[in-house]
Amino acid sequence: MKAVSVWRNRDFMLLWLGNGTSLLGTNSARIAYPLLTLAETGSPVAAGWVTFAGALPNILVQLPAWLNADTRNRRRTMAVCQAGGLVTAAVLVTLGMLDVSWFLPAVIALVFTEGCFFVYFQLAEMAAIRDVVQEDQRPTALSLYEAQTHAAVLLSRAVGVVLYGVMRWLPFFANLGSYAVATLTLSMVDGRRMNPVDQPGTVGSQPPRGVRQGLTWLWHEPFLRITNFLFGATNMLWQCMILLFIVSATQDRQPTWVLGLLLAGSGVGGLVGAAVASRVSGSFSARRIFAFALWGWTLCATAVAATRHPAVQGVAWFGVGGIGALSGVAVGLYRVNATPSPLLGQVSGASGILPNGAIPLGGLLAGYLLAALGITTTAWVLAGVMLVLAVTGTVLLAAMSPSRTRSSEEEPSKDPRSGAQSR
Template identity: 35%
Template sequence: MVMRNRDFTLLWSGSAVSALGTSVSTVVYPLLIIAMTGSYAAAGVVGALATAANVLLQLPAGVVVDRFDRRRVMLVCDLGRAVALASVFVALLYGGFNLWHVAGVAFVEGALTVPHRLASHAAVRNVVSPEELTAAYGQNEMRDRAAMLMGTPLGPALLGLGSWVPFLGDALSKVVSAVMLLFIRKPFQAERVAPESAGRMLDDVREGAAWLFRQPFIRATVILVGGSNLLFQALQLAVIAKLKTADHSDSEVGLILAAAGIGGTIGALLAARVNAKLSLRSVVIGANWSWALLVPMTLLADDLWVLGCVLALIVFIGPIWNIGVDVYRLSLTPDGMQGRVSAAAILIEYGPIPLGLLLGGYLLDIIGVTWTIAVITAGMVLLALSATITPVINQQATRQEVSS
């Protein structure tokens, strides 16, 4: 059982506390800014800065994770985030709110979270046995989803105790994560040669991206994920618009979104078992067709509980896909390229998310909820057909595809 692995448990626990803190502050940033300034635009600017850091720094962060000791990278990121968050705590404690200070901290937290997450992801392969790898990533998926689920109500509750309380809590969560790292015995990477000159960072980025695109199965799956993530962002907006059009309250909207989060957490709990029973081909094709069938049901489901169950099923499938595909990719990727390859994959998979939000917003304004969900359904069917007819996906993905 992977949770009996001392080093993995320490890595998992520290990251769990840190992820909960990040989830809390993510919810609190817009609430604090709206309360202090009354401006939704200001809240949007801060959110955009945090998102921009996440997208823009993926590739250089991947190089850092592959060049330097991953434990030290995580320690620097934890302590850097703790200092930045503590500065907001001190400022708010003494009544010194400044919008650009908070915006800068949001950017710094987002920027340092990228290499921390990549280093943690890459380190898992070195602290668990190959037999424990799928279970380990299943635990990580469950941890991250549970942190998001818990952080959503916890953030506003802490904010109610004082504007500075959530930021103190998040800063302390980073300190706890850093302390946990100090007690892990196993190295976070295989032995490597001395790092190359920093002047070759662009070449390193290209090397990681080129390796990923030479693996046909991995290339196909990351493109499919990018497409589905774009559509799911538009779907979330469409579901919210459907509920608001039907005069449902904000609390009812929150309840429906929470149901989706619960579905994802349950999916993460069961993902390792499901992947052990199904071929990777079955997971990839089955997930896409399941989504293609479930998405139009969000339009047909008028009862809140039925809609919540449909969304929970949609999100339930995500962790099963993530763990199956991620473990396959991480098992094949050379240790010295883990950071760069993961960064390239994440950029392709999550880069389309802002476009999905824009697409959903414009479609809802122009053609309304019904036709927007119809367009999203058509997109999901197209992805499912692509997964079904792509030759490399139809081949059993068990052989090593590493190209020289």
């Protein structure tokens, strides 16, 4: 019997189209928040706090949102999140139009609230894919979602900045429209198949046993422990650099479309890096690729510090995205091959805690650095930090057993503690 194409799955297509619209609107608004804050306050520190507030939910609500996705009806959760996001965005626009004196604390609170709704929605929707697609459709469905995420990040940075240049509040009105479209498409999805599934673990202050197992296994795997720490540190650094670009463009009075193209560079680089990643990963070990990534990033950070010309910085930012995608795929393949099958989901979830947790801290740190040191000095500080990370990573990777990464990539994976071979 011929399998039905996922393109003919009505519920999936409605979810996919609604998610794409929501991602484009939300991410466009997110990139415009620090621009708006700089215009209203003139303070890089205030812009850093707004950036911090938008990314903080990725740390604080990941676990409860994950548990909610497995214990509540997914469609109902998504509907509540879309409605909550719509109201939050509407309140933000209204306060801005009224020109209230307490604008900054209101923006911080509202951006944080919208971020919480966003995290709950995303995790519930990823769980809902299992509900609405058949097993043979899942590889294609997940690939479409992955491609959509990268494309939305790429487009939204450029679109958000350009819309802001046309009219200050236009990205936020576009965000309101995206919520309305996503709510409409979601209302047309059959929610009867999105009921909760009982999962082991406790709902409370203690993390589920699976999360603890994933963290423990990750800590005992040297290569993954080292790369996880360095991914977290570099994510913090790149978040600082994004705010640096925004402040620099504002002070230099660059056209907003120039900033949009610059910020979109990492997305283009990511697509190129992902396209060649499988071929490169088949020719070089994950350790060698990651070492190359560290020094490639150092070169890119140095180029950003050496000049404020947007074309040079755009090329460097393109390199950051391309190298990031290449190294991310290489380390991800290593993790899949090295991790015992029963622990793969737990380890994958645990491996995202530190890299994702560093993102809001980077935005907050950048504001204070830019206010205290200025743009040029901050750029050189970031380049110096990247150099230290490259040296540290190279030394730590060299101290590992020469066959450590190669054996995990070329042989069936084993649990390094128990010696049990996974399938």
